[in-house]
Amino acid sequence: ETGVTQTPRHLVMGMTNKKSLKCEQHLGHNAMYWYKQSAKKPLELMFVYNFKEQTENNSVPSRFSPECPNSSHLFLHLHTLQPEDSALYLCASSPSSRELFFGEGSRLTVL
Amino acid sequence: AQKITQTQPGMFVQEKEAVTLDCTYDTSDQSYGLFWYKQPSSGEMIFLIYQGSYDEQNATEGRYSLNFQKARKSANLVISASQLGDSAMYFCAMREGYSGYSTLTFGKGTMLLVSP
Numbered sequence: 221e222t223g224v225t226q227t228p229r230h231l232v233m234g235m236t237n238k239k240s241l242k243c244e245q246h247l248g249h250n251a252m253y254w255y256k257q258s259a260k261k262p263l264e265l266m267f268v269y270n271f272k273e274q275t276e277n278n279s280v281p282s283r284f285s286p287e288c289p290n291s292s293h294l295f296l297h298l299h300t301l302q303p304e305d306s307a308l309y310l311c312a313s314s315p316s317s318r319e320l321f322f323g324e325g326s327r328l329t330v331l
Numbered sequence: 332a333q334k335i336t337q338t339q340p341g342m343f344v345q346e347k348e349a350v351t352l353d354c355t356y357d358t359s360d361q362s363y364g365l366f367w368y369k370q371p372s373s374g375e376m377i378f379l380i381y382q383g384s385y386d387e388q389n390a391t392e393g394r395y396s397l398n399f400q401k402a403r404k405s406a407n408l409v410i411s412a413s414q415l416g417d418s419a420m421y422f423c424a425m426r427e428g429y430s431g432y433s434t435l436t437f438g439k440g441t442m443l444l445v446s447p
Contacts, residue, residue, distance in 0.1 A: 251432035262335070263376075263422070263437040270432045308374055314433045317426060319366055322376035 223247040226311050226323035233301065234331050241296040241326045243311030252294040253320060254286060257308040269294060301330045334358065335423050335438035342443050344413045351398070352408040352441045354423030360384075364426040365406040366435060367397065371419040379421075382406060413445045 224245045233239050245252065254266040268276035269288040283305075285297040294311055306329050312320035336355045344350040356365065367379040382390045382397045390397040398407040410417060420442050424435040 253433075260439070262439050263424075263435075265434055265436075268432055268434060275430075275432065276434060310374075310376060312376070316431060317364065317429050317433050319378040319381055320376075320433055320435060321378065322368075325374040327374070 224311060224313055224321050224323035226309075226326050228326060229324065230327050230329075232329045232331065233298070235301060235303075237301075238297070238299040240298065241309055241311075241328075243294040243296075243323060245292055245294075245311075245313040245321070247313055247315070247321060249313035249315045249321070250291060251314045251316075252288060252291070253312040253314070254294065254296055255310040255312065255322075257310055257325070259307075263310065266296075298328070301328075303330050306330045333438075334427075334436045335425055337423055337438035337441050339441045340439075342441055344443065344445055346415060346445055346447050347412050349409060349411045350413055350443065352410070352421050352423075352443065354406045354408065354438060356404050356406060356423075356425050358404075358425065358427050360427045362427075362429055364433075365397070365399070366424040366426070367395070367406075367408045368422045368424060368437075369417075369419045370422065370440070376422070380408065410443075415445050415447065418443060418445045 251270045256264045267286045287295040308325045310325045312322045314320045363384045365382045369377045380392045380395045394411045396409045420440045422440045423438045
């Protein structure tokens with residue numbers, strides 16, 4: 221069982237829907253991350269939160285809206301997405317500048 | 332320019348043999364970290380091994396070792412005695428500098444298939 225839990229594991233949504241991805245870490249880490257993994261492309265960093273404060277926003281379109289209410293939870297709110305946003309969204313946490321601990325990902329399909 | 336280059340899209344190896352997965356990196360920072368992750372078909376990224384730029388010894392973790400050649404900017408992963416469960420995607424990643432958290436840049440990955 222991973223220390224980083226992501227829900228839902230699979231999500232299908234239309235372009236006009238609003239949905240949210242949830243990530244919870246039970247490891248006591250200070251930093252949390254959202255990465256996007258598209259087919260045949262390297263993992264792309266989207267957002268970083270360190271001690272609940274957003275420290276990185278990697279030029280992500282505003283249709284993706286992150287929220288970090290506390291150091292254990294991270295959300296990614298989705299609205300008016302495009303089909304090219306279909307991907308595996310991976311959440312991770314870390315205690316410092318060492319390794320990231322990833323969840324199993326949320327596979328998103330936008331119709 | 333790519334910061335992490337993995338030139339092998341796919342590798343095949345027989346069970347019990349050793350395999351080397353290539354990774355080269357590009358950075359002007361003196362302080363950086365190199366990571367390898369394994370991603371099975373389930374999707375989870377599993378941390379395997381870490382090498383710091385100031386570490387003089389090559390990192391080892393069980394059957395995994397990292398062949399770190401700083402002057403050549405390479406950080407190849409060596410898996411000894413391959414097992415069927417090693418079949419997965421393998422990603423090399425780099426953290427540049429130090430900021431209290433880890434913004435990793437990943438390569439495109441290498442698919443490893445282990446046959447009986």
